[in-house]
Amino acid sequence: MRRDPGTGRFAPWLLLAPFLAVFLLFTIYPALSSVWLSTRQTFGPGVSVPVGLSNFTSLAHDPSFWTALRNTTVFALGSVFIQLPLSLLLAMLLNRPDIRGRAFFRVVLFSPVLVGVVFVAMLFSVLFEKRTGLVNRVLNGSVGWDLDFPWLDTYVMPALIVASLWQYVGFNMIYFLAALQNVPKELEEASMMDTNAAWKRFRHVTLPAIIPVGTFVVLLSIIGSFQLFELPYILMNGTGGPEDRGLTLVMYLYQTGFQTGDLGFASAIGWIMALVLIGCAVGQRVLSRRAERA
Amino acid sequence: MNRPPHAQPDRSSASGPGGSRTALFVSHAALCAAAFVVLLPFVWLVCSTLRSGPDFFSSMFLPRGTGLFGVAWDRLTLDNFRALFTTAGFGGSLLNSLFLASVTAVLATLVCAMAGYALARLDFRGRGFISAIVIGGLVIPPSLLVASGFRVLFNLHLLDSFAGLIIPAMAPAFGVYLFRQAVISSVPRELLEAARSDGCGEIRAFFGLVLPLVRPMTAAFLLITFLGVWNNYLTPQIVLQSEGKFPLAVKIAQMKNVYYQDYGLLMAGTLVSIVPLAGLFLFLQRDFVAGLTSGAIKG
Numbered sequence: 036m037r038r039d040p041g042t043g044r045f046a047p048w049l050l051l052a053p054f055l056a057v058f059l060l061f062t063i064y065p066a067l068s069s070v071w072l073s074t075r076q077t078f079g080p081g082v083s084v085p086v087g088l089s090n091f092t093s094l095a096h097d098p099s100f101w102t103a104l105r106n107t108t109v110f111a112l113g114s115v116f117i118q119l120p121l122s123l124l125l126a127m128l129l130n131r132p133d134i135r136g137r138a139f140f141r142v143v144l145f146s147p148v149l150v151g152v153v154f155v156a157m158l159f160s161v162l163f164e165k166r167t168g169l170v171n172r173v174l175n176g177s178v179g180w181d182l183d184f185p186w187l188d189t190y191v192m193p194a195l196i197v198a199s200l201w202q203y204v205g206f207n208m209i210y211f212l213a214a215l216q217n218v219p220k221e222l223e224e225a226s227m228m229d230t231n232a233a234w235k236r237f238r239h240v241t242l243p244a245i246i247p248v249g250t251f252v253v254l255l256s257i258i259g260s261f262q263l264f265e266l267p268y269i270l271m272n273g274t275g276g277p278e279d280r281g282l283t284l285v286m287y288l289y290q291t292g293f294q295t296g297d298l299g300f301a302s303a304i305g306w307i308m309a310l311v312l313i314g315c316a317v318g319q320r321v322l323s324r325r326a327e328r329a
Numbered sequence: 330m331n332r333p334p335h336a337q338p339d340r341s342s343a344s345g346p347g348g349s350r351t352a353l354f355v356s357h358a359a360l361c362a363a364a365f366v367v368l369l370p371f372v373w374l375v376c377s378t379l380r381s382g383p384d385f386f387s388s389m390f391l392p393r394g395t396g397l398f399g400v401a402w403d404r405l406t407l408d409n410f411r412a413l414f415t416t417a418g419f420g421g422s423l424l425n426s427l428f429l430a431s432v433t434a435v436l437a438t439l440v441c442a443m444a445g446y447a448l449a450r451l452d453f454r455g456r457g458f459i460s461a462i463v464i465g466g467l468v469i470p471p472s473l474l475v476a477s478g479f480r481v482l483f484n485l486h487l488l489d490s491f492a493g494l495i496i497p498a499m500a501p502a503f504g505v506y507l508f509r510q511a512v513i514s515s516v517p518r519e520l521l522e523a524a525r526s527d528g529c530g531e532i533r534a535f536f537g538l539v540l541p542l543v544r545p546m547t548a549a550f551l552l553i554t555f556l557g558v559w560n561n562y563l564t565p566q567i568v569l570q571s572e573g574k575f576p577l578a579v580k581i582a583q584m585k586n587v588y589y590q591d592y593g594l595l596m597a598g599t600l601v602s603i604v605p606l607a608g609l610f611l612f613l614q615r616d617f618v619a620g621l622t623s624g625a626i627k628g
Contacts, residue, residue: 046531047453054444055459057500058466065477066469072477080483125363128356135357142614143364146371149610150603151560153578157585157599158370161377161592167386169373201367262471265562269582272589285472285563292476293567301476308472316468 073306075299083299090303100304102279103287106192110283111260113196114203115253122204122252126211127241141212144205152202156269159198163187163270170197187270191280195266203259207252214248215241246326254319261308264289284308378597379405385593409597417588419598421573422580426559427605429494429576434554436499438547444500445508446539450521451531460509466502479567489570498558504550511546512539552613559606577602 073090077083094100129140147155162169163186174180186194218241242249267281268289275282284304292301376390384392384404394401413419447453448460478497479488487493516539524534540547562578569575575583581598588594 047447047451047456049532050443050447050451050535051459053440054500054505057440057496058462058502061478061481061497061500062466062469062474062502063462065474065481068480069473069477072480080480125360128360131353131356133353134360136360140360140364144367146607146610147367149556149606151562151578153560153562153582154599154602157581157595158374160585161596162370162373169370169389172389173369201370204363205367258470265578269585272586285475288472288475289563289567292479298476298480302473305470305473305476309470312470313468 069302069305072299073302077296077298079296080298086299090300091307094300094303094307099275099279099282099287102275103282103284106280106282107261107263107284109192110195110199110263111257113192114199114256114260117196118200118204119207119252119256121200122207123211123245123249125204126208126215129208130212130215141205141209144208146205147202148206150202152265153269155198155202156266159194159201159266160187160270163194163198188277189280191267191271191276194270195263195281198266198270199263203256207256210248210252210255211245214245217248218244243326247323250319250323250326254315257315258312261285261312374596374600378409378593378600379407381406381408381593409593410601412591412594413597413601417584417594417598419577419580419601422575422577423601425574426576426578426602429491429565430555430558432491433495433498433558434551436495437501437504437554438551440499441501441504441550442508442540442543442547443535444505445510446512446516446535448505449509449512450516450518450539463502463505463509467506469502475563475567482568488568489574490568491574493568494558494565498554498564501554504554507550508543508546511543516542548613552609555609556606 072083074085074087075083076086076090125144128134129137134140150158159170163171165171165183165185168186170186171180171182171184174184175182184190262285263283264285267276267283268286270276271281275286285308288301288304288308291304292298373390377385380388380392384401387393392401392404393399394404396402444463448456448463482488482493482497485493487496520538521534524538525531529537559576560578561576562582565576565579566582569579572583577598581595581602584598585595
């Protein structure tokens with residue numbers, strides 16, 4: 036085979052060079068060096084002293100860390116057990132063959148995911164206001180909700196879950212819509228409204244068919260939940276909120292690493308988060324393998 | 330799924346005349362309610378940018394008055410937008426975001442497409458190893474790279490520069506992975522063989538043959554990257570110090586601290602920040618949805 040002289044042998048490396056250079060320098064090297072960094076105490080990016088494993092041991096006794104871990108976990112559970120069932124329900128409604136305006140509903144429900152989470156936070160910081168905020172006013176008008184309901188003073192976690200529900204419910208719905216294409220065609224019209232038969236069909240036909248994508252969406256939700264930062268950070272004006280009710284792991288990482296300046300301690304937090312997420316990813320693989328074999 | 334259903338569909342009860350019509354109606358009603366809840370904040374946002382001063386709190390959407398539909402049309406104002414681009418200096422941030430997002434999107438797409446093509450269709454020693462580290466890169470959580478990545482930027486003197494934001498974002502592992510899959514599924518080996526035997530070099534084959542064939546992925550990936558950079562807050566917040574370099578996300582968060590009582594102004598800034606994306610989305614809806622959810626189908 037004839038080739039351009041000079042490009043044939045080097046072509047793969049020429050094509051890969053920009054990627055490899057940047058990827059090694061800005062992903063692989065920082066990932067590896069964060070192991071080392073997590074055993075140091077730093078004072079800004081330039082100065083550091085070795086501290087062994089004391090970053091990890093002090094995390095174990097650090098009430099702020101446990102608060103952040105608890106808040107992040109609550110948020111993740113809220114995403115998985117409130118948001119995802121709603122996404123699935125919407126997907127099943129939209130998947131009925133006789134639904135009109137499917138494209139319209141899909142675009143509308145999907146649209147908030149395009150809005151950056153900072154902008155969502157800006158919007159909801161006003162929507163969650165007491166008395167004047169849209170959320171309390173609409174709920175007051177429709178179900179007699181308390182106009183003074185203190186979302187951002189007391190019910191920080193529910194507020195975060197509601198805002199993120201608004202943003203992501205349609206995004207997850209798109210995944211479930213794709214998964215529902217795996218359900219045998221003739222059963223597609225299984226309606227949500229028929230009582231017993233519909234539930235049985237959901238349990239034995241729909242659910243098994245969507246489990247592989249379903250576990251993947253759960254994993255994505257957990258990973259996304261662990262990145263939670265901007266929403267509470269903006270809503271709480273750069274703090275953890277009253278009694279740290281809105282403090283998340285990434286926020287704590289940001290505070291210790293970039294406000295206190297201890298990048299070593301921040302790396303230790305980063306590693307604990309990484310281990311939790313890797314554990315979840317392994318769990319997802321095992322579960323979806325088992326479901327596929329069954 | 331190749332698994333036989335447990336029960337045959339019971340068509341008579343599922344689509345009986347009365348039951349199914351009610352069910353269909355309830356389904357539509359539920360979807361309309363969901364769409365209403367999703368759209369309401371957008372409508373409120375637009376209305377809130379057109380109100381100023383006392384009208385902001387006295388009315389929920391448009392100021393109440395004696396005009397058509399009970400709205401005081403003459404009290405609507407564009408002052409919020411005027412203040413946004415004059416006193417608040419929002420225009421510079423808009424340009425910063427446009428620059429950062431488009432440059433990063435173009436570079437990342439090119440870099441990932443080249444690497445993805447090389448890994449998919451070229452034979453060379455070390456291909457398996459490089460594919461393995463790309464897959465490894467997929468599972469590295471971003472939180473792990475925040476602190477140590479900052480040190481790399483510090484050591485390279487890239488802090489407080491656009492380069493410090495653009496360069497690290499040029500090589501996302503998932504981009505290479507997506508393009509590798511796209512090339513495998515839409516660039517036939519025979520076509521490349523034919524081009525090579527006609528004396529076409531690999532670099533020319535990439536630009537002339539491969540890129541046009543993976544166009545849908547290119548469009549989708551450009552959009553995802555643009556969206557990701559436009560909406561990113563944490564990275565520019567950490568990397569940038571000079572106010573003149575702030576993109577919209579950082580700028581609006583800072584404005585919230587400065588103009589915390591001027592809701593009209595803040596909402597105008599929020600609206601201006603999301604409208605360009607809404608425009609892009611409406612134009613390129615299909616690519617967007619396909620791109621954002623491509624992990625589910627491929628992964």
